[in-house]
Amino acid sequence: MCGIIGYIGNKNAISVVMDGLKRLEYRGYDSAGIAYFTDNKIEIKRRKGKIHDLESIVSKCNISSNLAIGHTRWATHGRPSDENAHPHRSDGIVIVHNGIIENYVQLKHELQSEGFNFTSETDTEVLCHLINKYSKNNPIEEAVRIALKGVRGAYAFAVISEKEPDKIVAVRKESPLVIGFGDGEYFLASDVPAFLSHSKEVIFLENNEMAVMHRDGVIITDIEGNLLNKNVITISWSPSMAEKGGYRHFMLKEIYEQPRAIADTIRGRVMPESSEVVIEEFGLSEKDITSIDRIFIVACGTSYHAGIVGKYMIEELTRIPVEVDIASEFRYRNPIITQSTLFIAITQSGETADTLAAIRQARSLGAKVMTICNVIGSTASRESDFVFYTHSGPEIGVASTKAFTTQIIALYLLSIAFGKIRGCLDDRTISMLIEDLLHLPASVENSLELDNEINNIAKELFKAKDFLYLGRGINYPIALEGALKLKEISYIHAEGYPAGEMKHGPIALIDEEVPVVVLAPSGRLYEKILSNMEEVKSRGGTLIAITSSDGESAKRLSTYSISIHGINDYLNAVLLTIPLQLLAYHIAVLRGCDVDQPRNLAKSVTVE
Template identity: 60%
Template sequence: KEVHRIDWSPVMAEKGGFRHFMLKEIFEQPRAIVDSFRGRIFPERGEVSLGPHCLPREVLSRIERIVMIACGTSYHAALIGKFMVETLARVPVEVDLASEFRFRDPVIDERTLLLAISQSGETADTLVALKEGKARGARTLAICNVVGSSLVRASDGVIYTQAGPEIGVASTKAFTTQIVVLFLLAIELGLLRGHLGPRDAERLFHDLIRLPGLAEEVLDSSPRIEEVARRFMNATDFLYLGRGINYPVALEGALKLKEISYVHAEGYPAGEMKHGPIALIDEFLPVVVLLSRDKTYEKMLGNIEEVRARKGPVIVVSSVAEARELEGKVTELLLVPENNPFLTTILLTIPLQLLAYHVAVLKGTDVDQPRNLAKSVTVE
């Protein structure tokens, strides 16, 4: 039987002076990012190495379509991955909740890559969906954090996220490293298909190398985010708005708040607000708006005005320096550093993780082990 070495130290499973595992894991994200790209990128050559357990390049180069399957936070990472792969590699991508995928009749063949994403590799719905896709002839690839897990054993190949053990039930650093690995996969596919050249890859690698330092800057704002949490800790509902690649970030921010603070929150595509949710806006509904430098920027400013006109409190999380002009117009403004649009999603997510954490602590909930939840959902 093959022996798998797991490079985890017992120290990783200790709080290390932090009040909760979740907070420790939020602050471990810069290191986890580095661990997830170390030894995998070669800027001087413009090349990626996804490791010995990934599918061979000749297999990846023949893929015509990708179906990503995942649950919960991993599903949100997959939605971000869709933007990356379609933009950088021009491969069509479909993203499915694993729990839904298995109950429909998907169009799958040998030119389809079924990409399953799971922190634990034991998520029952994802495992069943992967086996269903494999039975239909798809090539299968897992993005996973746990060596030798059930998902890894069932897949044709795997890319490990190198997040290290994640003890808190609400996923933080695993999400971040999934985005990093999806970014690397998108670059590799872009190179294989000729859509990216070595110079393009080199530029993207340098953006990635900058990311851990930028994440450290965001983490330094934790006391400021705690002030925002204190201001809104008694709100009974939150609305998170994003467009484009930031819509999955809105979903993730809302999920984190629900999971650990037990406050109802919804992530919504900002353009859909006028098709129903705008009826909810009043002075008691905090609206978290994600703002980055892309073609949706002006539209998002319009959404902010729609909320303000209805007296809704607006919390803006933005990577755009010019957003400072909103100071005094919105209720709270949290600025983060800017990177390329794909990696900026991580920098926008960290404040949402901290907001959820601080609200939960202020409300006195069990942050690391929220009620009714398990770290690995091993039942269907």
């Protein structure tokens, strides 16, 4: 949610920032704006709606500037409007801000009593006036330090001043900010893709750190003003990895990138010749692993569904009990955690506020913390004891696809490694599990070849108002994920359910108007799922079965069927996911929905 981009250098900052705003569109937003210097005065342009609405007014100005800041806003305080869009101004101070100022009401009343006038409904304007209040007799960075002493909340912001037209000041607390270094130019953003085409050399700001960007360099301090030495990190993503590459939507591109993403997650992590997973990739020693008596997996949204899949795999292959929690719930209960507990956080971005809070809680209780994450240098990765990077590349579409499947692969590898060390798996079983994994990218390619077939099914179903998704065992969380994908991007109400629970309530919903998607691969629960399909069919429901190529019984019961070439029960969860992603995608396209930027959603949820 919300995106920040800033630039100071020799290029036209307006062009750089407008381009950066476009690259931040995937985060979700309802308005956008830009501020830049012209004749030592700050000009602001902002608009409700899409970036092209902003671009239409900026392009008419025909102005060049060497310093600019920009923002995409996702409403938290105040409705989407031109007035509530960022940047915000207070006299000669201009700010863009992500996050929430928790005590803004109190601060607003105090500022109003001192004569400050408010023109928006946002908490950001409070911060802008507060900095202005202290800037009268102080450099802008000192005014920021003083102002923040009275501020509570989570924030990342960039501020500029007409008194100091060669400076950008940025501060981070609980919301991501990254500084990019170019040749005589410097970048600021809430996420690397905003400036990746210009710079791969970056520094990630930590909580309560400040960056003061000048034309001739960047000074980084803590919030008290003490100088800090920060390591520069080189980002391995190429700019082309964040482009559509000829696909109609980023989501479709990312669905089709899954064979490559899965191969990159596997690469260097297994040794097929010795039937081993490289345990060093997880950071824990053998002693650590054998001492674990319980695992907590905590995540949000799609990552939570990956966590439930992980529970099935870890418990079966390692015999360690696993609890899976939604991060926003975990942080408000009193879990039983000891030094023998392994806490696994799963997060694509590494910046999800609730997941970060859960990590901190687990660490405070003495747990070892591992993060499974896609973004190198993210907050979650920096605050954890161990990190497993999925290396799936940037995921731009708001609805997660390749991040989900690579998270499952990470948990599969972890299960094998832990299972071997704990003596639960013999070499023959491990060899088979690894061999199946090495075949997975090709099997995903086969699933992608079903695209046209799935599109034809979507044409028959896209007008439905409700869907039911059913699965058993490890495929139950895949049903949850399929339902989530459909509701996220098509705005159709969808429910995922354990198939055996259907007759305890959801069966009342079934009629000829409700399509029922059933995950029915061959395996030990195949006969059970067939019984559930019979229950749906006898009540006139429209059945869409995703089954194995040999699942003839499931095909006979279905109105529509999709066949995958199964591997094993664990990896079939990945193969079943691909048709569900494609079905949701095609239904959303047929309904005319904004697939990459669904309404009300944001890619990285950095507020509670």
